[in-house]
Amino acid sequence: MKQFKKLWLVGVSLLALPLMMLMTQPHSVRAEKVNYAVTPIYPANQTDPNLGYYDLKVKPGQKQTVSIAVQNSGSKAAQVDVTPTTATTNDSGLMNYQPSDKAKDSTLKYAFSDLMSGSQRVTIPANGSQTVTFTLQAPKADFAGKISGGFYVSEVADDAVTKSLSGKGATLTNRYAYVVGVVLHQDGQPTVKPSLRLQAVKPGLVNAHTAIIANLQNTHAESLGEMDIKAEIRKVGQATVLYQNHQQGLQMAPNSNFNYGINLKNKPLKAGRYQLKMTVKGNKGSWVLTKEFTITRQQANKYNDKAVELPKTNWWPYIIIGLLAVIILFLIWLLWKRRKHDEDETK
Known part of the structure; x- marks a missing residue:
């Protein structure tokens, strides 16, 4: 679980007001200093205090508290939101611990956020710290594998920033967040390995470019890292590779899915019957997955018309x-x- 070995900082830029206003009105840019940090407070059932994330061995039905410390090194009080989140996989092929509206995977039996008490907003005094405590209710039944999630800690937007965004001038500000990962597991359970399944394959757009989108699902309660994915698309019954794609360094959370995009490199979609072959190698296994799919003429026309940088037909000749x-x-x-x-x- 290398992705948990450090806290990482997420910069989120907030920019408001229409383009014309940005072009005609003066605007300012605020360079924010990160004045807060977070530290896990390990309970007695932490397996290793040197991990940098929570790795908790739990028993069926166990109820306990889990605490995290937030330090404020700034000269004024700060407000932060601390939110327990379930680990998912985003469409970039990386494990994600941010709050998300993404639907739970069909194979996910226990979501970490459902086992924890709710999000908390706390005020950290200047040059001080605050301990934030949550209640964990472990599943009543035995479970194999891992339940993965994290504590997402984000600063609350400054009222002055909010007002400036709604005023005449545009303000660009940075907001930061920390994530501390959490893994729950039980003793005496069988070893679980990730298992991949290729679900729906369909045409679409990725960043406004024509693409084939394949939904890849990890059906087991174990994460997968160091993923190397090679994708090849052929016409059904033919050997010639029409489109191909290769990505490295991807990850998948336990019991999650994501949309893997195969960019057609500004080639138009064409109606027909195709086959996708995906070769996936990771740190805990390898898979060769195939699936046939159809592109209709209506789908091809729809996405080709919306795509950018796609050669358009010159009708004048x-x-x-x-x-x-x-x-x-x-x-x-x-x-x-x-x-x-x-x-x-x-x-």
């Missing part, structure tokens, strides 16, 4: 050729009409 054809046919008709008229006069 066809229009000119069509007009020339009509003119030529008209002239032929006139010549035929005149010849017929001349023949009638000579009779």
Whole structure:
């Protein structure tokens, strides 16, 4: 679980006001200093105090408190939100611990956020610290594998920033967040390895570019790291590779899924029957997955029309050729009409 060995900082830029206002009104940029930090407070059932994240061995039905310390090194009080979150996999192929509206995976039996008490907003005094405590209720039944999640700690937006965003000037500010990972597991349970399944495959757009989107699912309660994915797309029954893609360093959370995008490199989608082959290698196994899928003419036209940087058909040559054809046919008709008229006069 290398992704838990450190706290990472997430910079989120907030920018408001329409483009025209940005072009006509003065705006300022605030460089924010990170004045707070977080430290896990390990309970007695922590397996290793040197991990940098919570690795808790729990028993069925166990109820306990889990605490995290937030330090404020700034000269004024700060407010932060501390939110327990369930680990998911984002569409970049990375484990994600941010609060998300993404639907739970169909194979996820125990979501970490459902086992913890709710989010808390706390005020940290200047040059002080605050301990934030949550209640963990472990599943009543035995479970194999791991339940993964984290504490997402984010600063509350400054009222002055909010007001400036709604005023005439535009303000760009940075907001930061820390994540401390949490893993729950039980003793005496069978070893679980990740298991991948290729679900729906369909045409679409990725960053406004034509793509084939394949939903990849990890159906077991174990994470997968160091993923190397090679994707190849062929027409059904043919050997020629039409599109291919290769990505490295991806991850998947336990019992999660994500949409893996295969960029067509500004080539238009074409209707037909295709086969996707994905070769996946990771630190806990390897898989070869295949699935056939169809691109309809309606889908191809829909996404090709919306795609950027896609060569568009130049209709002018066809229009000119069509007009020339009509003119030529008209002239032929006139010549035929005149010849017929001349023949009638000579009779």
